[in-house]
Amino acid sequence: MALIDLANPWALLAAALLAAAAIAGGILLGRRALRRSGAGAPVSRAERLRELPSVRRAVRRRAAAIAGAVALLAGSTVIAGVVAARPMAAQTIQPVDTSRDIMLCLDVSGSMSEVDKEVLSVFLELLEGFEGERIGLTIFNSSAVQIFPLTDDYTFVRENIQSIRAAFDDYVAEVPEHWVGTLNGTGSSLIGDGLASCALRFDHLDEERSRSIVLATDNEAFGAGIVSIDEAAQYAAERGIRVFALNPVEGKDDEISAELTAAAETTGGYAYALRGATTVADIIDEVQEEQATALAEPRIVHRDVPDVWIAVLLALVLSAVALLWRVRL
Numbered sequence: 001m002a003l004i005d006l007a008n009p010w011a012l013l014a015a016a017l018l019a020a021a022a023i024a025g026g027i028l029l030g031r032r033a034l035r036r037s038g039a040g041a042p043v044s045r046a047e048r049l050r051e052l053p054s055v056r057r058a059v060r061r062r063a064a065a066i067a068g069a070v071a072l073l074a075g076s077t078v079i080a081g082v083v084a085a086r087p088m089a090a091q092t093i094q095p096v097d098t099s100r101d102i103m104l105c106l107d108v109s110g111s112m113s114e115v116d117k118e119v120l121s122v123f124l125e126l127l128e129g130f131e132g133e134r135i136g137l138t139i140f141n142s143s144a145v146q147i148f149p150l151t152d153d154y155t156f157v158r159e160n161i162q163s164i165r166a167a168f169d170d171y172v173a174e175v176p177e178h179w180v181g182t183l184n185g186t187g188s189s190l191i192g193d194g195l196a197s198c199a200l201r202f203d204h205l206d207e208e209r210s211r212s213i214v215l216a217t218d219n220e221a222f223g224a225g226i227v228s229i230d231e232a233a234q235y236a237a238e239r240g241i242r243v244f245a246l247n248p249v250e251g252k253d254d255e256i257s258a259e260l261t262a263a264a265e266t267t268g269g270y271a272y273a274l275r276g277a278t279t280v281a282d283i284i285d286e287v288q289e290e291q292a293t294a295l296a297e298p299r300i301v302h303r304d305v306p307d308v309w310i311a312v313l314l315a316l317v318l319s320a321v322a323l324l325w326r327v328r329l
Contacts, residue, residue, distance in 0.1 A: 005088040006082070006087055007085065007086035007088055007304075008084065008085045008086055010085075011081050011084035011085040011086075012078070012081040012082055012084075012085040014081060015077050015080055015081020016077075016078055016081060019075075019077040019078055022073075022074065022077070023074055065324075066324075068320075068323050069320045069323040069324045072316045072319050072320035073316075073320045076313055076320065079312050079313040082309050083306050083310055083313060086304055087304070087306055088303065088305065089302065089303055089305040090300055090302055091300070100133045100210035101136075101150050101202055101210065101211045102135050102136070102150075102211075102212045102213075102287060103135075103136045103137075103138060103150070103199075103201050103211075103212070103213045103214070104126075104135065104136065104137045104138070104161075104214050104216075105138050105139075105194060105195060105213050105214065105215045106119060106120070106123075106138070106139045106140070106217075107140060107141070107189055107191065107215075107216060107217035107218065108139045108141050108179060108182055109141045109188050110188065110189075111218055111220050112189070112217065112218055112248070115218075115274065117165050118248075119216040119246060119248070119274065120161055120165040120168075121165065122216075122274065123161055123214070123216075124158065124161055124162070124165075126283060126284060127157060127161070129284040130284065130287075133152065134150040134151055134152050135151065135152070135154075135157050136150040136151065136201055137157070137160065137161065137164075138194075138197060138198045138201055140190070140193065140194030140197060140198075141182035141183055141188055141189060141194075142182065142185035142187050142188055142189075142190055142223070143181065143182055143183065143184040143185040143193070144193065144194050144197030144198070145181035145182055146201060147164065149203075150201070185223075186223055186224075187221070187223015187224065188221075188222040188223060189217070189218075189220055190221055190225035190226075191219055191221050191225075191229045192221070192225045192227040192228045192229040192231060192232040193225040193226050193227060193232070194217070195213070195215055195229060195233065195236065195243070195263075196226070196227050196231075196232040196235055198213050199236045199239065202239070202241065205239070208240075210287070211239070211240060211241040212241065212242045212243070212244060212286075212287050213236065214244050214246065214283060215243055215244070215245045215246065215264070216245075216246040216248070217245070217246075217247075218247070218248050218256070219247070219249075219256045219257070219260040220256060229259065229263045230259075230266070232263070233264070233266040234266060237267040237268070242267045242269040242286075242287075243264045243266075243267040243269040244264060244270055244271075244272065244283050244286060244287070245260050245261070245264040245270070245271040245272065246272055246274050247260055247261075247274060248274040248275075257271070270286065
């Protein structure tokens with residue numbers, strides 16, 4: 001048989017040593033029994049009986065049968081060791097994860113504090129509407145922090161979003177938990193930098209995939225960032241990333257809302273009022289309109305393959321029993 005992988009190779013070694021010990025013990029016992037038989041009571045004319053052709057043939061057949069049975073049992077012991085060692089077969093599989101990539105992008109600046117918890121609730125609603133999509137979360141103020149990368153582990157995603165939402169309920173620290181790492185720049189609520197940072201979080205850039213950003217911001221920037229929101233939107237558009245904006249101040253400041261809407265539409269996306277009647281459903285529909293793309297990474301898996309060895313073991317044992325029965329042992 002071909003070489004195999006064994007999960008517990010020590011079991012095969014133990015079985016081989018047991019078989020060798022049994023054979024050696026059998027030989028020693030056989031020689032001792034032979035010496036004792038030679039010292040027994042003499043039988044008249046026994047030597048003539050042993051010389052008869054029929055007796056000699058019978059003795060040879062019996063000896064051959066016993067030797068064969070011993071060999072079969074020894075082989076059975078070794079094969080049993082193989083089974084106990086758990087033979088494994090390596091197989092390369094190509095799992096296909098057909099999904100879309102969605103980066104949740106949350107503005108955690110002071111002007112968003114009153115609505116961020118509501119936004120996170122919307123994110124959780126979005127999560128309920130997706131199936132198989134990879135989702136990530138990045139927050140920003142004057143600098144951006146990735147909370148978790150793109151993943152399809154929805155339990156992990158849900159727990160992290162709920163944790164951040166809970167942090168908004170009551171905080172007294174100088175730098176709240178949900179702001180850690182977001183105040184490393186100058187200014188505040190740098191939407192252009194935040195959007196660009198979210199666009200940089202996508203992987204597998206060499207593959208054509210559906211990529212979307214759900215951006216929640218009031219678009220009230222304070223200070224000069226590295227890139228403007230228009231430049232960030234253009235950057236996202238060049239990489240095939242659509243931006244869907246959630247606007248908590250829709251209807252309050254037309255100029256700010258118009259700029260956010262224009263940035264989203266530059267990428268082929270849309271802007272929605274945070275409290276719109278169909279906001280969540282609309283975003284889900286828009287994201288799922290794009291064709292999901294297969295993302296596959298080959299991996300090697302091992303599986304138990306004892307079937308053939310068990311069949312061989314049964315065949316050897318049954319053959320040994322048949323031989324022993326034949327010689328009446």
